[in-house]
Amino acid sequence: TSYMLYIILSIQKESLGCRVCKQGIDTVYELLENGATKEAIEQFLEGVCNLFDDVETKQVCKSFIDTEYDKLIKFLENSYSSEVICTLLSACDYPHPPIHSGCDACLVGFGFLEDLWSYKPTEEMIEIALQYVCNIFPSGNSRNECVAFIDREFENLIDWVDKEFPPQFMCTAVGACDFPFDPVEDGLCLFCEGAMTFIYDFFEFDEQNGAEVIAVVLDYICLIFPEGESRQMCDELIEQEAQKFIDFIEHEFPPENICILVGACESNITPVYDTECEFCEIFYQFALDMLDFEPSIEAIEHLLEYICDIFPGTLKTVCQRFVDNKWEHLLELLNEEYPADIACQVMGACVE
Template identity: 25%
Template structure:
């Protein structure tokens, strides 16, 4: 019907026809139909009169006009934003609701108006213009839709998203439930993003989408994509986790739809407004020209442990006496450029994963070994410096690496080193309350501290060695050959007495502390 009406108007149209003359021709066209078809034609003309006039004056073909208004499926594409065809996909009106119909009609109209290399401002003008063609009762709904999703719609139009796809992405039309069978993970940038983009939200968004693509299988369902988005947030450092959860919750349907469209991570995050569209995808580490080329060796072996130590050492070599947090981050952003190509990606991933933990530890001047062991990128010294087994000793007798013991010792050592000379109960508790912020496995750390909190406070106040605390008092380290009970007891007793006496070293006070000692003994010394 639509095509026949437009063809009739063109056949009767004179040069320089006025709007009134076009209106008369449209009415005349409808009179050629009978019954219900005539009434449908009249309704169409009344509803879309302004749009029809605009499209007719541009001398678009009948097919293009009826496709732009959503009455015909698009067998060939409407004009594109940039040279070349629109992405494949039909533009037939979705019958699932008025919002879907309205959205598709608006997008089709904009595509019909666009010229090659149209600007964002021109696209926005066409969107405003599209709403003016709707009947009064629908016009405000159209305006609200455009105002709410303006930046996203413009971004998707520039990317030549089909009308149906675009309206699915912004939530006005239902999505298909399956990923296309041809979906394969989008090729990843050569380096992951590490705080070199335009803000934390951009970094989080890019990393989340990259993770989803890396885990995505062919024919993944929407539900599977949503599960991967949830999982992605759980893998981020604690400081970024809540931002990630908020982002996924607020943009879940759009994220799923954009991933289904197979847009790249940069395109998705630009579309959602988390990254500026003017910034092209680029490796994290942009330029290292201002860094000392002798600051770090070209690592060719040793894995994560060696890379971690070299990263930390490089930062220390370049740091000033009172470097700020931003200066340390800048050094971390540049360090991976100095690695050999084979290790560069691993370096970028390491910095990306542990950035929020590395910065405070570097500012506190922990040694490279301490930092990398606390991140569990290097084995604890006790697991790497074991002596060779004597020839007459079975290998089974040798001590094995003990993850629980290593974890305990790294946490206790962090608090112990942080306290320095301030061994008050308040300082110890403060150290325990904040130590998990420096730990990449934060939840495990919190569970550990909560479980042993009171005992840790007591033992740290006695200035006990972290190894003794974990092995002899918390029993988290394998026994190996049994230690000397008397020696351990003596060490504990001396620490306790020294802390109790302070400067009041009188005979009466010593006796009082000795009497108190037996009541304060840990359970392994009691009885």
């Protein structure tokens, strides 16, 4: 990919200062393992700083050691790689594609922080990393804008990085990147489908903590909008249907289906029937349509738990009674993907 090409080129063009820094940090690791004193390590590091040809890098290096020695040791104690530490020290360049916008810059900065997650940093370490992440940008406007951005959003960013939220979310939530749909301008349906797609694209869930992580994501997802009517509309939808969102996302319902089932998008249900057979076929076909993704039994159970909320007026009561009476049949027939006419005959709602 083009991104890998940037990384390869950056390695090929790695500066002497970067190599010196990494070798120096690797040596410090050895000194720590051999029980070297603080004074000995400081003296060694100052010698490393003097090896840099670039005056600014030399000054940054010495200043960092003079004022942040204890924090540097914490970086080392966390076994951060020499590449990470030297990038934070500005000795090494962080490989990234060209930056054409504030969104690009934000994604690059938090992409770097994302690289730290494999080290499972503490909140204190996240604070330290945030203070130095702007050093990945060359001095000038990009770095100054980064510093101002970090200062403005510091508390939020600590929270989000600690939760391992992806860069795309953080940069959208702070307004650096735009979310393409708005619940006011585009309507709840487009917004809902866009938000669910966003969650699937950028967040990862597993079986052990799926529901818990999804709940946290939903608590924050509306921050992708600026304060005002759009965020309020988003908050109201999420708050009203939170458990449905959690259950449907956890069981990987497609965005379009989720948004129909939470009422953000219209369904194609025909609210008119004359017989139990007609109702059964309407209900069952709609259920099949909502399960067009290789669902688990648990997913089918959640669908049956919530599906009647979609039916208008008195149909909701009729629907709930039907589901309660036919629960076991419905689980089996939907799992086997029986067509509506046969399923309704099996359940006794229709007669040949």
